Amino acid sequence: MSIQAIEDTKVKAFPAKPAEVIAFTAKARRRFEPIVIAGKLASTLVPPVIVIALMLVVWQIACSSPTSSLPPPSQVWNEAYDLIAHPFFNNGPQDIGLAWRVLISLQRVAIGFGLAAIVGVALGALVGQSIWAMRGLDPVFQILRTVPPLAWLPLSLAAFRDSSPSALFVIFITSIWPIIINTAVGVRNIPEDYRNVARILRLNQFEFFVKIMVPAAAPYIFTGLRIGIGLSWLAIVAAEMLTGGVGIGFFIWDAWNSSRLPDIIVALAYIGVTGFCLDRLVAAVGAFVTRGTTAK
Amino acid sequence: MTAYLKLDHIDKSFARGGQVSEVLRDIRLTIDKGEFVSIIGHSGCGKSTLLNLIAGLTKVSAGAVLLEDKEVDSPGPERAVVFQNHSLLPWLTVYENINLAVSKVFGRSKSKAERHDWIMRNLDLVQMAHAKDKRPAEISGGMKQRVGIARALAMQPKILLLDEPFGALDALTRAHLQDAVMDIHSRLGSTTIMITHDVDEAVLLSDRIVMMTNGPAATIGEVLAVPLARPRRRIELASDRTFLRCREAVLKFLYERHRFVEAAE
Numbered sequence: 001m002s003i004q005a006i007e008d009t010k011v012k013a014f015p016a017k018p019a020e021v022i023a024f025t026a027k028a029r030r031r032f033e034p035i036v037i038a039g040k041l042a043s044t045l046v047p048p049v050i051v052i053a054l055m056l057v058v059w060q061i062a063c064s065s066p067t068s069s070l071p072p073p074s075q076v077w078n079e080a081y082d083l084i085a086h087p088f089f090n091n092g093p094q095d096i097g098l099a100w101r102v103l104i105s106l107q108r109v110a111i112g113f114g115l116a117a118i119v120g121v122a123l124g125a126l127v128g129q130s131i132w133a134m135r136g137l138d139p140v141f142q143i144l145r146t147v148p149p150l151a152w153l154p155l156s157l158a159a160f161r162d163s164s165p166s167a168l169f170v171i172f173i174t175s176i177w178p179i180i181i182n183t184a185v186g187v188r189n190i191p192e193d194y195r196n197v198a199r200i201l202r203l204n205q206f207e208f209f210v211k212i213m214v215p216a217a218a219p220y221i222f223t224g225l226r227i228g229i230g231l232s233w234l235a236i237v238a239a240e241m242l243t244g245g246v247g248i249g250f251f252i253w254d255a256w257n258s259s260r261l262p263d264i265i266v267a268l269a270y271i272g273v274t275g276f277c278l279d280r281l282v283a284a285v286g287a288f289v290t291r292g293t294t295a296k
Numbered sequence: 297m298t299a300y301l302k303l304d305h306i307d308k309s310f311a312r313g314g315q316v317s318e319v320l321r322d323i324r325l326t327i328d329k330g331e332f333v334s335i336i337g338h339s340g341c342g343k344s345t346l347l348n349l350i351a352g353l354t355k356v357s358a359g360a361v362l363l364e365d366k367e368v369d370s371p372g373p374e375r376a377v378v379f380q381n382h383s384l385l386p387w388l389t390v391y392e393n394i395n396l397a398v399s400k401v402f403g404r405s406k407s408k409a410e411r412h413d414w415i416m417r418n419l420d421l422v423q424m425a426h427a428k429d430k431r432p433a434e435i436s437g438g439m440k441q442r443v444g445i446a447r448a449l450a451m452q453p454k455i456l457l458l459d460e461p462f463g464a465l466d467a468l469t470r471a472h473l474q475d476a477v478m479d480i481h482s483r484l485g486s487t488t489i490m491i492t493h494d495v496d497e498a499v500l501l502s503d504r505i506v507m508m509t510n511g512p513a514a515t516i517g518e519v520l521a522v523p524l525a526r527p528r529r530r531i532e533l534a535s536d537r538t539f540l541r542c543r544e545a546v547l548k549f550l551y552e553r554h555r556f557v558e559a560a561e
Contacts, residue, residue, distance in 0.1 A: 193383035196353055199371040201400045201451075211396060215387045290387075 124183025
């Protein structure tokens, strides 16, 4: 169409009829209804309760013969009742409730994992940021991360000459690899635009790290932290079995040596529940910290 | 008289895997203070590369970018860029995004209260003060781009660089933002360079339109002055002779003399 043609065509706008406004009547929000909430609760709680009950029944039947090598649940309940019912008793240095033991193990995890988180994020940032650091360090990391946690223990006992720092070192060395690797991936995936913004603002290395790199890589970092905390909980129980002390791991070893099988089973339940809570805790912190980060 | 911004015989080539591809050749251009210049050309002609060179995000292969007679070789807040995809940091609110820039640029020269006023003034300028506590994910594409412009303006740049700022927006939002940019330009008199592939947009906003030839080794084909008085009104211009003549000149350049040939290897 030529320009002349556009000029000649006069476009007349005619006013449209005003649209009728139809009031939108939203259904009044249902008020608090106990039945609905109870129903929802039941649908989440009932299935696992049934499964656990079934497992207990099968276990009871399987282990009820007098020649059975493992105790049935009823025996566990009777013999380890004080451990189940009183997690916080304290009768002297080696006779304490399982909750105390778990807390002691958790304290070790907190120190070892905390150090691993700091060092891991810093190393991961370096590897993600610098192509030469990656080329040099990545193969080393890939090999070292496959070493099982306990394989580090003799070496660390030799180096530290004490069981307590050795246990911390095992946690540290176990949980650091996924943190490093995930942080590095996260840093490598920072969009070029964010880097350009930082360059235009002339952010220095430290400002870039704090204000751009860590928040941008946070979803990856928290994936690494979540894997790391799971691994360190696995490692501490195993390490404590060998190093002794008052942790939950050593309690299991001690119970085995004095043939208290029911105690071991209760301790396993404690370990499982604690590991589950740790995982959920890190996931919740991650979800809180990275809110908005993943949205484009 | 020396030019405010001078692009002095700029060449740019990229080397990748032993192959050197020449993107820009012998770019010469001077821009005066307060001018609004658009750079238009077919995709792949190196317009964005040229903008990155002025921003300092990429380095020239030969020649120089001179801003007030000083050579530009690294990025800085005096050449603020508004990116095509806004580049707001998603974990910060609108206010915090601008604050990041303001506290870095004016951290020493302005007090905290002054910085706050400055952020709010720039948000007002793009009519986004109401959304200051929202995160980028919670506002529309046009609003994000407004905030991007506010962030760039808040650096108080000598030159504002717009890299296809409205490319990803729908036509209506685009028109609103063009009006906003015109308004800001008339109020602040900021020297502005805008990359675009929209002919109407270029004619409407610019004092001069720089037309690029096709790559490889693209260069400036023609520079068209747009002698339209400001303030310009979109509706009046739609039938304005000068506007139509300028528009036709750009169209002829792009579609007759320098037609885009797909896969011109």
